[in-house]
Amino acid sequence: MYSPMTKNVVALFGSNLLGGNTDKLLMEAIRGVEDAGCTVQRINVARENLAGCSQIYSCMFEDRCSNEDGVNKYHTMLKEADGLIIATPVMTYGIPGQLKSFMDRCQPFYMAKYFRKKSFITKEHAKIRRTLFICIAGMNTPDVFIGPVLTTKAYCEIIDAKYGDELLQNDMDTILKIENKPDIMKAAYEKGRALGEAIAKARE
Numbered sequence: 001m002y003s004p005m006t007k008n009v010v011a012l013f014g015s016n017l018l019g020g021n022t023d024k025l026l027m028e029a030i031r032g033v034e035d036a037g038c039t040v041q042r043i044n045v046a047r048e049n050l051a052g053c054s055q056i057y058s059c060m061f062e063d064r065c066s067n068e069d070g071v072n073k074y075h076t077m078l079k080e081a082d083g084l085i086i087a088t089p090v091m092t093y094g095i096p097g098q099l100k101s102f103m104d105r106c107q108p109f110y111m112a113k114y115f116r117k118k119s120f121i122t123k124e125h126a127k128i129r130r131t132l133f134i135c136i137a138g139m140n141t142p143d144v145f146i147g148p149v150l151t152t153k154a155y156c157e158i159i160d161a162k163y164g165d166e167l168l169q170n171d172m173d174t175i176l177k178i179e180n181k182p183d184i185m186k187a188a189y190e191k192g193r194a195l196g197e198a199i200a201k202a203r204e
């Protein structure tokens with residue numbers, strides 16, 4: 001029997017570096033979400049051994065991805081989630097390869113919603129679901145976030161988890177340690193907390 005976990009947030013971590021700057025911001029956001037009374041399931045996407053989309057297109061007609069390399073259990077987690085955090089560095093002006101592949105592997109959500117016209121996510125649940133996007137970059141230019149934000153907004157549409165808020169920090173090559181920016185660490189906590197509080201309120 002399908003029984004969705006409520007007040008649950010899935011966190012997608014796009015960096016390879018555990019303990020790095022993206023990780024530190026994600027941990028602050030998770031702390032905020034948990035302080036608001038929600039639970040968090042974290043996926044270290046770059047450490048997962050998942051293939052890219054092999055374009056078999058079986059998901060035009062089936063709910064599951066036919067490549068049974070473990071991705072379907074993540075689809076279940078994503079379907080049940082009330083919220084999402086995506087935390088990633090910029091790589092080559094975009095989302096890093098493994099995380100981008102993971103997003104591509106969510107094509108069953110796309111086919112269900114746009115091709116078969118029956119989203120996995122009910123309208124009621126879609127009203128609750130929202131995403132916090134955390135992204136950092138080495139360079140000191142604002143345009144490094146254009147690609148990652150566009151991809152993430154498209155992904156949020158596909159999985160029906162509204163792009164709700166963002167925390168973007170460029171210039172990490174100069175800043176070096178995110179602890180040198182206590183305002184950004186605080187913002188990560190507060191944005192996580194706001195995400196958790198919005199979910200908790202919607203679930204009251």
Ligand SMILES: Cc1cc2nc3c(=O)[nH]c(=O)nc-3n(C[C@H](O)[C@H](O)[C@H](O)COP(=O)(O)O)c2cc1C
Pocket residue numbers: 015016017020021022023089090091092093094136137138139140144172173
């Ligand atoms: C392969 C690779 C490509 C990168 N490409 C970019 C880029 O195009 N623009 C940019 O501003 N920073 C780029 N960076 C820098 C990272 O975004 C930056 O160092 C970030 O702080 C890394 O976060 P992390 O240590 O938490 O993984 C790149 C880093 C790597 C490893």
